[in-house]
Amino acid sequence: MYQYDSYDQAMVDARVAEFRDQTRRRIEGTLSEDKFRPLRLQNGLYLQLHAYMLRVAVPYGTLSGAQMRMLGDIADKYDRGYGHFTTRQNIQYNWIKLEDAPDILADLATVEMHAIQTSGNCIRNISSDQYAGAAADEVVDPRPYAELLRQWSSFHPEFLALPRKFKIAVIASATDRAAMRLHDIGLRMVKNDAGEIGAEFYVGGGMGRTPMIAPLINAFVPVDQLITYSEACLRVYNRYGRRDNKYKARIKILVHELGLDEYRRQVEEEFAHLQTLAIEPPLAELERIKGFFADPAWETGLSDEIDLSNADFARWVAANTVAHKAPGYAIVNISLKPIDKNGKAGIPGDATADQIRIMADLGREFSLDELRVTHAQNIVLAHVKKADLFALWQRLVEADLATANLDQITDIIACPGLDYCSLANARSIPVAQKIAERFAAPAKADAIGELKLKISGCINACGHHHAGHIGILGVDRKGTENYQLLLGGCEGADTSLGTITGPGFDENGIVDAVEKATNVYLANKEGEERFLDTYRRIGMAPFKEAIYG
Amino acid sequence: MKIVTGNDLKTGEVTWWTGSEWSTNVNDAADVGADAATVIATEEAARRVVAAYAIDATSENGAVRPAHIKDRIRALGPTVRLDLSLDPSATPDQVL
Numbered sequence: 059m060y061q062y063d064s065y066d067q068a069m070v071d072a073r074v075a076e077f078r079d080q081t082r083r084r085i086e087g088t089l090s091e092d093k094f095r096p097l098r099l100q101n102g103l104y105l106q107l108h109a110y111m112l113r114v115a116v117p118y119g120t121l122s123g124a125q126m127r128m129l130g131d132i133a134d135k136y137d138r139g140y141g142h143f144t145t146r147q148n149i150q151y152n153w154i155k156l157e158d159a160p161d162i163l164a165d166l167a168t169v170e171m172h173a174i175q176t177s178g179n180c181i182r183n184i185s186s187d188q189y190a191g192a193a194a195d196e197v198v199d200p201r202p203y204a205e206l207l208r209q210w211s212s213f214h215p216e217f218l219a220l221p222r223k224f225k226i227a228v229i230a231s232a233t234d235r236a237a238m239r240l241h242d243i244g245l246r247m248v249k250n251d252a253g254e255i256g257a258e259f260y261v262g263g264g265m266g267r268t269p270m271i272a273p274l275i276n277a278f279v280p281v282d283q284l285i286t287y288s289e290a291c292l293r294v295y296n297r298y299g300r301r302d303n304k305y306k307a308r309i310k311i312l313v314h315e316l317g318l319d320e321y322r323r324q325v326e327e328e329f330a331h332l333q334t335l336a337i338e339p340p341l342a343e344l345e346r347i348k349g350f351f352a353d354p355a356w357e358t359g360l361s362d363e364i365d366l367s368n369a370d371f372a373r374w375v376a377a378n379t380v381a382h383k384a385p386g387y388a389i390v391n392i393s394l395k396p397i398d399k400n401g402k403a404g405i406p407g408d409a410t411a412d413q414i415r416i417m418a419d420l421g422r423e424f425s426l427d428e429l430r431v432t433h434a435q436n437i438v439l440a441h442v443k444k445a446d447l448f449a450l451w452q453r454l455v456e457a458d459l460a461t462a463n464l465d466q467i468t469d470i471i472a473c474p475g476l477d478y479c480s481l482a483n484a485r486s487i488p489v490a491q492k493i494a495e496r497f498a499a500p501a502k503a504d505a506i507g508e509l510k511l512k513i514s515g516c517i518n519a520c521g522h523h524h525a526g527h528i529g530i531l532g533v534d535r536k537g538t539e540n541y542q543l544l545l546g547g548c549e550g551a552d553t554s555l556g557t558i559t560g561p562g563f564d565e566n567g568i569v570d571a572v573e574k575a576t577n578v579y580l581a582n583k584e585g586e587e588r589f590l591d592t593y594r595r596i597g598m599a600p601f602k603e604a605i606y607g
Numbered sequence: 608m609k610i611v612t613g614n615d616l617k618t619g620e621v622t623w624w625t626g627s628e629w630s631t632n633v634n635d636a637a638d639v640g641a642d643a644a645t646v647i648a649t650e651e652a653a654r655r656v657v658a659a660y661a662i663d664a665t666s667e668n669g670a671v672r673p674a675h676i677k678d679r680i681r682a683l684g685p686t687v688r689l690d691l692s693l694d695p696s697a698t699p700d701q702v703l
Contacts, residue, residue, distance in 0.1 A: 109619035
């Protein structure tokens with residue numbers, strides 16, 4: 059994985075010192091809250107419902123064991139013993155003291171981490187495929203390109219005060235595991251007929267109150283023009299994005315209002331201009347970065363056989379492991395959507411300090427000292443020998459981290475909701491827990507199979523409800539929590555946006571409505587259809603009839 | 608009644624104006640009547656609180672209940688982690 063050079067480290071260390079001084083001045087009174095607020099937000103420090111919340115960046119979701127261990131130590135030392143992994147592949151701490159924040163950033167800097175650009179109207183942490191470098195279906199490892207974009211976008215003086223926040227995802231597979239087309243810019247690395255690597259550019263996607271699927275604006279941008287083309291996309295947005303209206307300020311609105319052809323024309327015009335300025339970093343820099351992501355020397359002669367005589371282990375292998383590109387290896391997903399032996403569900407994305415440290419140890423012992431955070435709020439060990447799976451699983455069982463439910467109805471994405479978030483209108487977590495508990499029996503969840511359920515506590519859609527096969531949106535109805543049900547969303551290669559079924563429900567009613575929807579699916583599924591496939595084939599009507607009839 | 612809440616500047620803790628100081632217990636909150644703006648301006652200027660605002664609430668038998676669910680959750684803590692709240696014996700129903 060990427061390692062800081064002296065420039066990276068100096069930049070992060072300087073930012074820590076700067077923020078330490080800003081915090082001191084705020085506490086002493088020489089800096090007002092109005093002036094301090096944008097400064098703390100630039101360092102990922104929000105003021106949330108109960109306390110300050112710190113969001114730490116995990117670039118493209120990749121972590122070393124030492125970094126993961128530090129995240130656990132911070133949870134213990136400065137927070138209340140746990141952290142929350144987010145849909146941006148980051149981690150958030152919910153109970154931070156302002157006076158501790160500079161020390162936390164200093165601790166993070168010792169392991170090449172920071173919270174820079176995890177808030178504010180700038181280019182946020184760049185997300186990617188959690189199986190990068192391990193997936194059999196990828197054209198190239200997308201992370202070197204994500205890292206190049208990270209370096210370009212970090213402290214980019216022109217893009218630190220955009221009309222609104224800006225999110226970029228980079229993938230390199232036909233299968234989209236990063237909700238790429240629901241980003242402001244999505245890049246898919248591809249190979250052209252000549253065997254050259256380049257990127258498809260999708261611009262103007264997003265969720266929030268106006269969900270849009272990003273259209274393709276350029277089918278092949280060569281790798282030696284990636285930064286220049288990205289800069290052109292951003293420049294047009296920065297120039298014409300709607301600063302007059304926060305709710306119309308995202309690039310998706312600009313692309314929509316200009317029209318795809320006109321936006322593309324302006325980008326091409328700007329791109330031609332930028333090419334005369336030669337802003338593209340030398341390819342040698344990309345090659346240097348690629349060196350950090352080179353394939354390890356895979357052990358050869360490993361067996362693909364796995365002893366599945368233990369039924370619980372066999373179910374976990376079937377649910378939570380994925381094919382690896384190297385023979386004898388597997389990709390392991392650690393579910394952070396636990397369901398205990400009594401059928402009680404945990405909080406999606408939360409992990410205790412001990413669990414975080416245990417995962418760090420497991421990453422070191424079983425996965426080449428590397429871990430990934432997924433946008434579905436799970437953790438991945440990308441390079442595990444199949445011969446080690448049973449030993450790994452036993453360790454996960456001991457740590458209450460072995461729930462076998464990847465991509466099932468109990469593997470729910472949920473934002474923090476009204477339990478933690480000052481923007482939320484309704485609680486998300488209790489609804490996720492009630493649904494998970496309704497479907498806790500493995501046989502029940504297995505019968506339903508793949509069903510991605512996503513819950514947001516407000517229209518900002520941090521819980522990706524638009525992209526859920528089943529989505530739930532919490533709203534405030536005259537001071538009472540109310541939950542709308544959506545069906546048919548999808549974040550993958552066949553991205554689609556969910557449709558609201560009709561009137562909303564209370565907390566218990568939405569759980570019943572979800573079960574009715576799954577019953578319609580089970581009654582109508584043909585062959586190997588997933589819930590989404592059946593919904594797309596039979597349409598909304600049978601579901602509405604069952605839910606409201 | 609009108610009460611004033613905010614967060615402690617240094618710790619971020621949720622606090623409630625008692626009439627003379629800040630308390631983490633909502634039941635200590637005082638009715639500020641029409642003085643909310645003055646309290647907020649004075650206390651924020653003194654850096655004892657940040658992001659202060661006034662809300663409607665009711666009081667019965669010494670228990671102060673904010674009118675909106677968001678403030679009732681602020682007063683208690685996350686309903687999904689009541690072990691971390693001011694009253695670990697509370698139930699989520701108390702804030703709903």
